[in-house]
């Protein structure tokens with residue numbers, strides 16, 4: 001049994017301008033203990049989907065099944081109790097600014113009727129877990145964005161959730177802080193076994209910590225699978241665009257050629273002899289447009305974008321593949 005099953009979920013909003021089909025027949029299965037990414041550009045339907053996961057938004061049709069329970073079958077009271085299994089963190093942290101860090105983390109515990117001293121002890125333990133043991137008495141305004149998100153994570157964990165939903169939780173943070181928060185989430189997943197669902201528009205967030213990913217566009221899942229496989233062989237147009245967006249400095253938009261390829265290999269040093277040998281063998285220049293190394297699920301993956309002469313492209317691609325490189329053609333419009 002999956003931790004979360006999303007079965008044929010559609011969501012339509014009626015607006016003054018007409019109907020908006022935010023989700024169209026979405027099917028996903030999220031296993032217990034997974035870190036599952038949902039990625040897409042703005043307006044793809046990610047936030048609507050994540051809000052359907054805990055029925056903050058009721059799907060227009062379809063079912064959300066959490067640990068075998070159909071959320072649509074529950075009364076409001078049962079739903080409130082079911083929601084305790086599912087915590088959420090947001091881009092904007094949503095802390096209570098007039099309350100101390102400790103009181104922010106205690107808040108859900110007090111709401112649940114936990115006695116003061118017990119709540120404080122648990123909150124202090126959680127603050128230690130997120131690395132903020134010394135900030136209990138501080139007010140959120142005195143904390144950096146990364147620290148505020150740590151408080152939000154401690155608060156989200158206070159109700160002992162089994163599932164943590166993260167809606168663009170690192171989008172307001174700089175790259176170094178993003179990495180630290182993602183490390184913390186990975187730690188929580190490993191130590192506490194909590195299933196984590198990450199909504200993001202950034203491929204690096206997915207490649208840093210997610211095991212599986214669903215790529216969304218126009219309210220539909222365009223492809224879904226293991227991050228390592230999708231990263232090496234994106235099948236959908238939006239998948240290719242998202243993976244490529246991550247490659248810095250390629251200047252791809254300016255190129256008016258269609259013979260651009262993305263090569264990936266899990267030992268970057270191996271690129272060099274292959275490229276150099278191909279140049280010698282085919283007696284032609286190979287234009288390196290960008291190169292980077294990424295950590296995909298703890299494996300260093302080298303990525304290179306190259307321009308190939310059109311008439312020799314298929315032979316060179318075959319040569320790369322024979323030498324163990326994964327090769328994807330990059331479609332450039334124009």
Ligand SMILES: Nc1ncnc2c1ncn2[C@@H]1O[C@H](COP(=O)(O)OP(=O)(O)OP(=O)(O)O)[C@@H](O)[C@H]1O
Pocket residue numbers: 013014015020021022040041042043044045046047048049201
């Ligand atoms: N309450 C609502 N009423 C009407 N339309 C809505 C509502 N919520 C979302 N939508 C529309 O549904 C579509 C999907 O929106 P959603 O916020 O889920 O996308 P998203 O992928 O999370 O985008 P972003 O990254 O910009 O937040 C958009 O066209 C949006 O305008």
